[in-house]
Amino acid sequence: MHLLLCEDHDLIASGIVAGLGAQGAVVDRVDTARAAEALLKVARFDAMILDLGLPDEDGLKLLKRLRQQGQALPVLVLTARDAITDRVAGLEAGADDYLLKPFDLRELNARLHTLLRRMAGRAQNRIEHGALCHDPSSRETWLGGEPVDLSRREQALLHALLQNKGRVLSAEQLKDCVYGFGDEVESNALNVHIHHLRRKLGNNIVETVRGLGYRLGPAGSDQRERA
Numbered sequence: 001m002h003l004l005l006c007e008d009h010d011l012i013a014s015g016i017v018a019g020l021g022a023q024g025a026v027v028d029r030v031d032t033a034r035a036a037e038a039l040l041k042v043a044r045f046d047a048m049i050l051d052l053g054l055p056d057e058d059g060l061k062l063l064k065r066l067r068q069q070g071q072a073l074p075v076l077v078l079t080a081r082d083a084i085t086d087r088v089a090g091l092e093a094g095a096d097d098y099l100l101k102p103f104d105l106r107e108l109n110a111r112l113h114t115l116l117r118r119m120a121g122r123a124q125n126r127i128e129h130g131a132l133c134h135d136p137s138s139r140e141t142w143l144g145g146e147p148v149d150l151s152r153r154e155q156a157l158l159h160a161l162l163q164n165k166g167r168v169l170s171a172e173q174l175k176d177c178v179y180g181f182g183d184e185v186e187s188n189a190l191n192v193h194i195h196h197l198r199r200k201l202g203n204n205i206v207e208t209v210r211g212l213g214y215r216l217g218p219a220g221s222d223q224r225e226r227a
């Protein structure tokens, strides 16, 4: 899960980055509406966490403008404002969910997963794919009913492929899902993660589409080495 966090309060922001990071999410943080808008133009995110009280612009104004521009990214609004009218205004501006400050990080994490699940039209947390089963909220993966140990980056890569079943993703798109915007990425890092996924989940799990990128293939369909 690659998240954009737009929050100007340093302490709250670092708590969210650390807390959601520990849950396996990649979080890019900005502290102004302008920076959020700029980053949305160059990177792909699964969802945005948006504080309403930003130094350069009201978060609701930013949200309204993004929606007018056709930005469909799921947005969870953080606010200290409790008034019903503010909540209604947030939903009207295009927020998908609302969380009142102060909040518990576990609740934020659970709400984000529910939001993404709803967006993906799934009723359950677990994603099934042939013999493969993946639970993005608990970050557990099973192949043929047996647990498979995946690193954080491998989880993110698998999740991106599962969410885009049948679609080809370019190397750049996959890197966006696996790494934060500011992360130093070695040129062959993606290949290394793909190699590991194939070793753990079967050679065909990641199909190479020559010249275009990669796509999800069948799970565990070759003689996988078992530890």
Ligand code: CA
Residues within 6 Å of the ligand: 007, 008, 009, 051, 052, 053, 054
């Ligand atoms: Ca604020």
